[in-house]
Amino acid sequence: MNAPARLDPAVPGSAEAFIVANTRPLAPPLVPEILLYLAEESLPIWQKTEDELGQINVPPPYWAFAWAGGQALARYILDNAALLAGKRVLDLGAGSGLTAIAAMKAGAAETLAADIDRLALAAVLLNASHNGVVVRTTAEDLLAKPAEAWDVVLVGDLFYERALAEHVTRFIDEAVAGGALILIGDPQRNYFPKGRFTAAAEYRVPVTRELEDAEIKRTAVWRLG
Structure with a gap:
């Protein structure tokens, strides 16, 4: 053994x-x-x-989990591949890398998966390889610095803590000012900034009650820019 x-x-x-x-x-x-x-x-x-x-x-x-927001965002990306084809993409708070992988499958020119958890970045690389795509990774805290120029920024389920939500919102505003399209997958968690984004699609996402308050989580994809 x-x-x-x-x-x-x-x-x-x-x-x-x-x-x-x-x-x-x-x-x-x-x-x-x-x-x-x-x-x-x-x-x-x-x-x-x-x-x-x-x-x-x-x-x-x-x-280690495919959260509702990430699943909805990945589904939207794969079904609307033209939005990402040939683009430089940032997956902010990448987690498992689900949306970064979806971006590459949709034809993105390159995708950077950012997460401060090094276990997450190892998972991203494993998952990307398992799905036949190449994703770059960084452990740098991008929320602690001015947003760089990206064509598309992906945000999946990052509005669950007040301080984090504030930093993410500031980053999004800077990225949009730099010309980025923002795509957000979120079931409107506690600190989701309502009224700031346009709903692009809605999904009923199967999840587990161990992680969520229901077996089906109504989740939207939101756009800005």
């Missing part, structure tokens, strides 16, 4: 081995074209992350 993966960010390949050992390839219900390394339960993988890192208060493994 193989020894269990031990998570050590300083060891090359450790994060990837941890992800493969503790998730399995699954297709998000709304986006069956894409397979992601996903966890089937939240608490076990969260506890395992803390145990293997030897830390407590580790952030939740957002990368």
